[in-house]
Amino acid sequence: MSKKQKAIIYIILSAFFFALMNCCVRLSGDLPTIQKSFFRNFIAMVVAGFILFKKGIGLDYRKKDIPVLLIRSAMGTLGILGNFYAVDHLNLSDASMLNKLSPFFVIVFSMIFLKEKPKFIQAIGVIVAFVGSLFIIKPTLEFTAIFPAIAGTIGGMGAGAAYTAVRALGQRGVKGPLIVFFFSAFSCIVVLPWVVTHFEPMELWQIGCLLLAGIAATGGQFTITAAYSNAPAKEISIFDYTQIIFSAFLGFFLFEQIPDWYSIIGYVIICGASVALFIYNNKQQ
Numbered sequence: 001m002s003k004k005q006k007a008i009i010y011i012i013l014s015a016f017f018f019a020l021m022n023c024c025v026r027l028s029g030d031l032p033t034i035q036k037s038f039f040r041n042f043i044a045m046v047v048a049g050f051i052l053f054k055k056g057i058g059l060d061y062r063k064k065d066i067p068v069l070l071i072r073s074a075m076g077t078l079g080i081l082g083n084f085y086a087v088d089h090l091n092l093s094d095a096s097m098l099n100k101l102s103p104f105f106v107i108v109f110s111m112i113f114l115k116e117k118p119k120f121i122q123a124i125g126v127i128v129a130f131v132g133s134l135f136i137i138k139p140t141l142e143f144t145a146i147f148p149a150i151a152g153t154i155g156g157m158g159a160g161a162a163y164t165a166v167r168a169l170g171q172r173g174v175k176g177p178l179i180v181f182f183f184s185a186f187s188c189i190v191v192l193p194w195v196v197t198h199f200e201p202m203e204l205w206q207i208g209c210l211l212l213a214g215i216a217a218t219g220g221q222f223t224i225t226a227a228y229s230n231a232p233a234k235e236i237s238i239f240d241y242t243q244i245i246f247s248a249f250l251g252f253f254l255f256e257q258i259p260d261w262y263s264i265i266g267y268v269i270i271c272g273a274s275v276a277l278f279i280y281n282n283k284q285q
Contacts, residue, residue, distance in 0.1 A: 007231035010223045011239045017220030019246035022087045022095060023254060024213035028206045033085045036210060038188060038195045040080070043214025044221055045184035051177045061182070065174055072165030072179065073186035075158045080187065082155025089148035092251035093259050094136050096243050097267055098152030103237045103274065104129045105160030125277045132269030135262045163228060170229030180221045238278040241271055 025036055052058060061069070079099075086095035104126045107118050118126070137149035162183075169179055202210075227236060244267065251257035259267070 003230040004235055007227045007236045008239050010227035010230065011236050012242050014220045014224035014227060015240055015243035016246050017216045017223060019092070019096065019243045019250060021213045021216040021220060022083070022092055022247060023250045024209045024216060025084055025087050026092065026255065028209035028213065031200055031202065031206060031210075032198060033081060033088060034191050034194050035198070035200060036213070037077075037080050037084050038191050039210040040084075040214045040217045041184040041187040043211065044218040045181060045188060047215075047218045048177045048181035048184060048221075052181060055177075057175060057177065059178075059181070061178065062174075065169060065172060068165050068168055068172075069174075069179070069182045070186070072162050072169065073183040075161035075165065076183050077158070077187040077190055079155045079158030079162055082151045082153070082158060084155075086148050086152030086155060090152060091257040091259055091263070092247040092255070093244055093257070093267070094149070094263050095152050096247040097136055097263070097270060098133060098149060099156045099159055100241055100244065100270065100274075101129060101133055101153060101156035102160035102163060103240075103277070105157045106164050109161055109164060119280075121280050122277060125273045128273040129270050132266045132273065135266030135269065138262060163224075166225055167228045167232070170225070176222055176225040176229060179225055180218075184221075235282065238274055241274060244271075 021040070025040070028036060079102075083095065083099050086098060090098075107122050107126050111118055133153060137146055137153065140146055166179060170176075224240075248259070
């Protein structure tokens, strides 16, 4: 099996795991978003730490990789907080679709920070995708009404920056468990003061949901890290959109959620832009 084929399998698995994570987060009920994110990342940290020490790798970080790891972790934390808030307040498929704006944010970040001038079709793709997101966000003068969608969009932005950093770390030879452990530990440390001062007691079933969310997130974290370490984003990113299908099924069967026509139009526009960019990028090889 080629590296690209492995990467495709990994990214579809990650899409399922992240859809399942979002479902479990929603099932855990009315708990603070930051508290939910802490448990999700704590479990991922424990699992990654266990793997590191079982394989005898330890916390073998190179000094030159720390800045990129910090960027990946900060943006990943922002991405999770935005995504979890959206998951709690929007349809699962809407929240997932906004999170899938991440590849378009990668193009924007590359232009701003790496001085990489986008191709004309890439620039058009970004514009079209953000137009599509407006059908999901449904802009209104009532900020509180659109805040969950804005949070979801910010989550997609954070994810885009984080995945770019993951790819850079993979090219440097940084092992997946090291990336996952660093990010998970960073995120836990950042939100811990808030969790300690604002902790809300949980019932046993809520703890169970968050444990399942953490396990699913860990699976998603490892598989997406493996995916982007085995192949460039331009070759496999389109398969990440299978998460929308998984989320739509889970949302319908567990929460009786049905996206409205505006959201469906937004899905079609964003997925269409993604497919166009995917075809274009692979023709450039």
